[in-house]
Amino acid sequence: MSESNPFVAAWLLIASGDPTLAGIVALSLRVTLSALAISLVIGLPCGAFLAMSRFPGRGLLVIGCNALMGLPPVVAGLAIYLLLSRSGPLGPLGLLFTPSAMVMAQTVLILPIVLSLSRQVVEDLWEEYEEQLRSLGCSGARAIPTLLWDGRFSLITAILAGFGRASAEVGAVLIVGGNIAGHTRTITTAIALETAKGELALALGLGIILLGLTLILNGGAYLMGQYARRSAGQPW
Amino acid sequence: MVSAAEGSSILPLTLRGVGYSVAGRVLLDAVDLEIGPEGRTLILGANGAGKSLLLRLCHGLLQPGAGSIRWSDGPTRAGDPRHAMVFQRPILLRRSARANILHALAMIGLPAAERRQRAEETLARFGLGALAERPARVLSGGEQQRLAMARAWSLKPQVLFLDEPTSALDPAGTRAVEEMIAAFAEGGTKIVMTTHDLAQARRLADEVVFLHQGRLAERTGAAEFFDMPASAPARSFLKGELPW
Numbered sequence: 001m002s003e004s005n006p007f008v009a010a011w012l013l014i015a016s017g018d019p020t021l022a023g024i025v026a027l028s029l030r031v032t033l034s035a036l037a038i039s040l041v042i043g044l045p046c047g048a049f050l051a052m053s054r055f056p057g058r059g060l061l062v063i064g065c066n067a068l069m070g071l072p073p074v075v076a077g078l079a080i081y082l083l084l085s086r087s088g089p090l091g092p093l094g095l096l097f098t099p100s101a102m103v104m105a106q107t108v109l110i111l112p113i114v115l116s117l118s119r120q121v122v123e124d125l126w127e128e129y130e131e132q133l134r135s136l137g138c139s140g141a142r143a144i145p146t147l148l149w150d151g152r153f154s155l156i157t158a159i160l161a162g163f164g165r166a167s168a169e170v171g172a173v174l175i176v177g178g179n180i181a182g183h184t185r186t187i188t189t190a191i192a193l194e195t196a197k198g199e200l201a202l203a204l205g206l207g208i209i210l211l212g213l214t215l216i217l218n219g220g221a222y223l224m225g226q227y228a229r230r231s232a233g234q235p236w
Numbered sequence: 237m238v239s240a241a242e243g244s245s246i247l248p249l250t251l252r253g254v255g256y257s258v259a260g261r262v263l264l265d266a267v268d269l270e271i272g273p274e275g276r277t278l279i280l281g282a283n284g285a286g287k288s289l290l291l292r293l294c295h296g297l298l299q300p301g302a303g304s305i306r307w308s309d310g311p312t313r314a315g316d317p318r319h320a321m322v323f324q325r326p327i328l329l330r331r332s333a334r335a336n337i338l339h340a341l342a343m344i345g346l347p348a349a350e351r352r353q354r355a356e357e358t359l360a361r362f363g364l365g366a367l368a369e370r371p372a373r374v375l376s377g378g379e380q381q382r383l384a385m386a387r388a389w390s391l392k393p394q395v396l397f398l399d400e401p402t403s404a405l406d407p408a409g410t411r412a413v414e415e416m417i418a419a420f421a422e423g424g425t426k427i428v429m430t431t432h433d434l435a436q437a438r439r440l441a442d443e444v445v446f447l448h449q450g451r452l453a454e455r456t457g458a459a460e461f462f463d464m465p466a467s468a469p470a471r472s473f474l475k476g477e478l479p480w
Contacts (some may be wrong), residue, residue: 128327129327129329131292131297131323131327132323132327134297134314134315135295135297135314135315135320135321136315136339136340136343137314137315137316137317137343137344138315138339138343139314139315142343146329146339149331150329150330150331
């Protein structure tokens, strides 16, 4: 690229619809959204369960989940790497250096976030609703869908936080994905690589796209929340 | 009387030696009481006498520390749709008025088509049709309590426990709720209610259960209670005297 200003070059690259760029963005979205979906399916009900139940060791579990919110991505990547490496317990599956391995690693990163935040949301709701719901025969597992639905606006925050962490991290997907061009190269690993190579235009273009995606998602969630609040007429 | 078609009556409710304490403080002590199907039972007493606690125990939200609480066919438990409860401050879900009723009906396992029909019936019955789509949490206090009453009504309970249902309402709201209480009673639902409002107690009570410091002080017909209560605590309560 002859353009000397990397910003201009980056915009030109985005505007040209470069297939390599598109492939990288598509893979990133696929991996992150898959990890987010898995984390929501597991994390929301488990968080709700943890919010409503009282058992020995619950406090430790809550602390553990909270602490795991700060798990360094490289450590998560290393753990999944060891698990999937040829001599590891899941080695025979042959998943190392595939998008599936990256989904696993990101799930490990965002599940604690979804779980902890949904526990907090549901715990507050349960405190308010408990008598009424038990009176209506809505307790135990039956209360979980009710509580998650009624916490839906607050839970959007948990979902955004999960997406943000997964889409922004580079360490875990780099270790378990291997940054293989056209196969496991994501926006963040590509940025790291292209910057190291001095290909600032591509790196910058990818950075702009990542920022844009994050903005669009957060903006959408904000507007959705505003709309919901307005149609409800009240802060929840 | 409840006809055979509606299932057999769970009444009387029998309390035997019921006690409840928290951290060594006795809040309710040795309460023996039988609540039959006839008339409206008002539970009166000063703040802290144990009125709300007694209702929660009867409804099964709390377990007695001592004694037993049984319906005609077994111990009481929360979530039995044959007895419902409306609280002092209505607890409504963060969804529309109609969806609040639909949710309660789903919990008793009514099929979806029947749920919709009964929810419409209920909203229409109490003039809440115009509020059906409104988020329940933005209704006025009076509307919220009427919705909570309507939700209980939709469950067609045999017994309704009311814990000071009008204490946070203005006179119009109070009147609306009292009319709904009358509708329950006409439908054959047994009313068991606590109140602070003596005028309201006179309007509604057929019999009075008077609690004093966690003990059952007396239980008498309403006319008799308000004319000449048998127990000294009840006499001073009616005169507005401090009991200590």
